[in-house]
Amino acid sequence: MQVWLECNEDSGQINVTLVPVNMVKPTKPLLCTNYNLSTVITDLAYVGFSSSTGSFIAKHYVLGWSFGMNRPAPSIDITRLPKLPRQVPKPLSKILEIILPIATATFVLVIGTIAILLIQRRLRYAEGMKEFVAEVVSIGHLQHRNLVSLHGYCHRKCELILVYEYMSNGRLDKYLYDQEKATLSWAQRFRIIKGIASGLLYLHEQWEKVVLHRDIKLSNVLLDDELNARLVIHLSSTKFFFLCFLLFFGIDLAFFSTTGDGKLLYLGFTGTSLTVDNAATITSNGLLELTNGSVNCKGHAFHPIPLHFRKSHDDTVQSFSVAFVFAIRSSYPIMSLHGMAFIIAPSTNFSDAVASQYLGFMNSQNNGNMSNHIFAVELDTILNIEFDDINDNHAGIDINNLHSIQSYPAGYYDNTYSSFQNMSLISGDAMQVWVDYNGEAKKISVTMAPIQMAKPTRPLISAYYDLSTVLKEPSYIGFSSSTSAADSRHYVLGWSFGMNKPAPVINIAQLPKLPRQVRSISQSSWKSFYQ
Structure with missing residues (x-):
């Protein structure tokens, strides 16, 4: 059936007219009253529908809707409206039907509106x-x-x-x-x-x-x-x-990530098909939690489909770009063990890898082996003499080895004076990292910044290395993380990747929220104890 609601600004008259859907609008309205809506409606107001049910099951449908300000509402072409579902289901032996109503509504509109409204009581057979x-x-x-x-x-x-x-x-x-x-x-x-x-x-x-x-x-x-x-x-x-x-019938069960256009983008990880193992998990609000606060643990998360970094097996590795937002949180205000890394590897099986200083993707036997075929960017919170670390707060580029080919204290160069600004990896704050590889120049660039900043012009680390000598075809992209004697949590909030194009921009406003940070000991108490 069809309803017209009309309000006359000059006279204040409100008319409501109701007819079957196949009839034209009658001359005489069903309801008529006078009321000054200027005393009711604010300058900016919404128009729409509201609906409810009570003791009985009912479904409320709207098939079409039009609106006019200072003019009649446009006529609704009945022949172009969507079809209603059957009121009584046919036997399943004859036909199978899935009913997924997109909305239910009753009629509440404000000025010069036509609406088609159907209120039906239905069985819940679907x-x-x-x-x-x-x-x-x-x-x-x-x-x-x-x-x-x-x-x-x-x-x-x-x-x-x-x-x-x-x-x-x-x-x-x-x-x-x-x-x-x-x-x-x-x-x-x-x-x-x-x-x-x-x-x-x-x-x-x-x-x-x-x-x-x-x-x-x-x-x-x-x-x-x-x-x-x-x-x-x-x-x-x-x-x-x-x-x-x-x-x-072509219904898309769209919870599987694809990279058909050479890009991927994760704004949180709810509903994704990441491969996670060991301590890694995806929280209910969409955070990728690589380590869970326990000691001596490791965790991994990978995009489930391996990527082709070469156009052919004999070709060189193409340019690629990665961006991700992460956070590291520790129970102690000035210490966290150990760290995390973005990695590209030929396999997602790191059962032989060790936690602690090996960051969950190496061990004492294979560290440094050319057969690893691993490229990584580490975010390390421990000064490890074994690997010639520069300090306990650094980023590094790793090639088959945890002895970084290039590393630098965590931070960024501001765009105004190109001065270095230090960042603490264990601050608990979310921050962003960009990893770029230029396939023609064989140049690797790593850039960091606080989450609210745009990508700085000058990278934190730059190194020249031909990744064609490192990466196998195809390879997986993902993250590895580990802890040692102190409990830490390593989070990834968002992640994007682009092949031969910049990684898609991560919309910070759409990322999941970090949990409230809880310290086992206050910073002042820790300093007193440490001294």
Whole structure:
């Protein structure tokens, strides 16, 4: 049906007219009254709809809407309006339908407005389908170190394969019941139990929505390279069929990142398919937390799809640009152990890497090996004599080795006087880093700045190195982090990447918020103790 609401400025008359949708507007209005709306409406006001339900289930639809100021509202072409869903569902054997209403509304408008309004009471027969769609999308959004990540899907017609993260040690039940498998030690069993509990805690309380697993059994617990427990979240066979249906009709389950245009941009990490392991996790508000405040831990996070840095295998590495926003927080005001790094590596498997001074991506045996094929930019908060560090607050460029080829104290050069401004990596404040590689000049540049500043003109570090001699094809991009004897948390708030083009600008206003910083000991008390 159709409604007209008209207000006459001169006479103060308000008319409301209502007819079936296929009729023209009647001459006589349904309601008519006089009221001076100048005493009601402010100079700047919104027009729209509001709706509610009570004890009974109802759906309220608006199919079309027009508005005119000091003139009649434009006529609504009935033939061009969207179709209403069926009021009574047909048998499922004949047709399958997903009803996803975009809005519900009742009519509250202010001046010279036409609206088409439908108020219907409907059965909630489609709620199960909507819940299914939400569940499929949610599984793609879940990211935790004790959950098996859903990377994507492959489909042809109604043949469907869901692509999960590979777990090298397989199912837990084989370790408990298979005589050919090595017996798990009690320490390993306790760690597996803690991992399962950690995954369930994330599902039940720490993610933005409550997710009930409902199928906890040994075959649904997989073990990674280090025998850490990872829960698998399955879809039932019915939901597999419906996912095929969604794919057949082209419904986009858009929680998978792509880099088809040579760019990627993360403004927070909620809903992303990053590969995370060990201590790394994605918090409920979208922060990438590489380390969780425990000692001697490591964490990694990678874009799940490896990138081609060469146009062909015989070609040189192309130019690329990276930007990311990070923060390091420690329980102690003037000390944090150890640090983090942006890395490009041929694999995401760092099970042999060590925490502490090796930043989670090297160890004493492979540090310095040319076969590593790793490029990294480290943000280090410890002066380590073993690696000839310049101080306990520096950035460095690493090539297969934690002995940086070039490093400098953390800070930036201002654009006015080109004077150096020091920055404290452990201040707890968010700050931004840019890493640029010029493929023609073979030049690496690293730039830092506080989060509210634009990128400085002069980089903090510059070095010449041909990354074609380093990077394998393809390679992964991501982050590595570690702690040692003191607890620290390393966060990434946003991240962007561009191949042969600048990294997309990170919109600071859209980044997730850092948690409130809590110190185990005040700075004054620490200084007294330290002295």
